[in-house]
Amino acid sequence: MPPIHRRRSAAACAVLGALVLAGLPGTAHAQGSPSPVETAAETAAVGKTSPEVLKAMQRDLGLTSAQAEARLVNEAEAGAVAGALRVAVGRDFAGAWVSGATSARLTVATTDASDVPRIEARGARAEVVRHSLAQLDSAKARLDHVADSSATRDAPVRYVDVPSNSVVLRALRPGAARSLVSAAGLAPSLVRVEKTRERPRPLYDLVGGDAYYMGGRCSIGFPVTKGTQQGFATAGHCGRAGTATTGYNQVAQGTFQASVFPGRDMAWVATNSQWTATPYVKGQGGQRVGVGGSTQSPVGASICRSGSTTGWHCGTIQQHNTSVTYPEGTISGVTRTTVCAEPGDSGGSYISGSQAQGVTSGGSGDCRSGGTTFHQPINPLLQQFGLTLKTTGGGDPGPGDPDPGGTWAAGKVYAPGDSVTYGGSTYRCLQGHQAQPGWEPPNTPALWQRA
Numbered sequence: 001m002p003p004i005h006r007r008r009s010a011a012a013c014a015v016l017g018a019l020v021l022a023g024l025p026g027t028a029h030a031q032g033s034p035s036p037v038e039t040a041a042e043t044a045a046v047g048k049t050s051p052e053v054l055k056a057m058q059r060d061l062g063l064t065s066a067q068a069e070a071r072l073v074n075e076a077e078a079g080a081v082a083g084a085l086r087v088a089v090g091r092d093f094a095g096a097w098v099s100g101a102t103s104a105r106l107t108v109a110t111t112d113a114s115d116v117p118r119i120e121a122r123g124a125r126a127e128v129v130r131h132s133l134a135q136l137d138s139a140k141a142r143l144d145h146v147a148d149s150s151a152t153r154d155a156p157v158r159y160v161d162v163p164s165n166s167v168v169l170r171a172l173r174p175g176a177a178r179s180l181v182s183a184a185g186l187a188p189s190l191v192r193v194e195k196t197r198e199r200p201r202p203l204y205d206l207v208g209g210d211a212y213y214m215g216g217r218c219s220i221g222f223p224v225t226k227g228t229q230q231g232f233a234t235a236g237h238c239g240r241a242g243t244a245t246t247g248y249n250q251v252a253q254g255t256f257q258a259s260v261f262p263g264r265d266m267a268w269v270a271t272n273s274q275w276t277a278t279p280y281v282k283g284q285g286g287q288r289v290g291v292g293g294s295t296q297s298p299v300g301a302s303i304c305r306s307g308s309t310t311g312w313h314c315g316t317i318q319q320h321n322t323s324v325t326y327p328e329g330t331i332s333g334v335t336r337t338t339v340c341a342e343p344g345d346s347g348g349s350y351i352s353g354s355q356a357q358g359v360t361s362g363g364s365g366d367c368r369s370g371g372t373t374f375h376q377p378i379n380p381l382l383q384q385f386g387l388t389l390k391t392t393g394g395g396d397p398g399p400g401d402p403d404p405g406g407t408w409a410a411g412k413v414y415a416p417g418d419s420v421t422y423g424g425s426t427y428r429c430l431q432g433h434q435a436q437p438g439w440e441p442p443n444t445p446a447l448w449q450r451a
Contacts, residue, residue: 040080040446045292045354052283060314070102072353075301078106080446083430095162098300129165136160142184159322170196198364211308219308219348221359223277224387230277231270234347236261262329265361266381281349292354296432307345315339334374340367383413426451
């Protein structure tokens with residue numbers, strides 16, 4: 001297959017439809033700037049997506065080659081549009097998601113019908129709902145608080161489901177779910193209980209094999225640096241600070257520097273001088289898959305996982321900000337996906353196109369019968385430990401003053417709504433990401449909007 005960046009298929013361009021025609025946030029301002037301005041797909045380095053990722057998407061999502069390419073472009077554009085509309089509708093915002101084989105349809109929910117024209121003007125479908133995203137997040141936080149104190153494992157998974165505008169509680173015993181809802185003081189109409197037989201668990205293994213070892217076996221997430229120190233991000237349940245690791249070849253590798261589990265599921269390992277951090281994750285058959293950044297993908301977007309037990313598998317993002325109770329305790333802020341995983345895959349990479357999403361935490365099921373998995377998002381992990389993701393690089397810095405001044409800084413993790421100054425102007429973050437050279441606010445309207 002020729003490199004994607006050399007031939008963007010006609011199908012990929014045609015399927016963008018209203019999302020492209022409506023334009024990206026900040027485009028009008030950016031066109032008047034002497035600096036090069038990237039489209040959302042260019043910022044997300046969709047053109048550099050590894051053929052291994054595209055092949056896995058075709059296999060697991062039932063797509064053609066053209067559909068896989070088109071889907072990644074659409075998801076990048078949708079994320080940018082949704083980010084801008086989140087800022088525009090403010091506290092009325094109730095979530096956004098993509099749907100369709102190529103993610104060609106973006107839906108943005110609001111609690112105020114007067115927002116509908118503004119949403120539709122950007123090419124998105126508007127849905128008026130009862131509860132804002134802030135209200136749903138608050139309700140889920142109350143459930144989490146009660147669940148932490150009760151230590152129940154009969155209602156192990158809780159998340160905000162934006163398409164249904166509700167908080168979902170997946171329970172082995174519906175009675176246990178109803179007790180949590182009552183104890184949290186929530187109206188039953190706000191929460192949807194789903195019966196399940198799943199008991200999620202961390203996916204580490206005590207059987208020898210690939211990846212890295214620490215008394216058991218886990219998988220490397222993403223190579224990182226901290227100053228001149230090299231290492232990798234992985235799951236917190238794989239080891240505690242001070243735990244020594246050996247590599248796939250049983251050669252001494254490094255030491256866990258910090259670890260959080262439960263609560264979150266994040267850790268990082270500092271490696272010795274024999275190991276070099278690269279901007280790649282391991283693909284099918286040992287092929288290398290480039291990592292271009294860490295822009296978070298929206299609900300409904302495609303996502304692929306690499307692990308030392310089961311290799312490459314793909315699926316879709318179901319919910320962000322999920323809470324799940326394992327036997328060891330509850331973790332929050334993870335993302336729920338339809339990608340399968342098995343013991344030994346823990347800590348491994350989740351990636352959408354070329355954008356790092358997170359490291360494998362746990363799940364249920366397997367890759368023979370299917371399953372559900374959860375990953376710890378990469379951006380909070382990088383921020384928690386002060387790490388820099390190793391990437392193939394963003395765009396090229398634009399011409400002009402090499403020191404424009406301001407608070408924006410490469411290497412810092414930004415969340416939607418964060419404000420920075422750059423070159424005398426103020427910008428607001430639209431999509432969560434770790435900044436890198438070439439992703440300066442004036443050059444990336446998919447990530448930043450001028451205030």
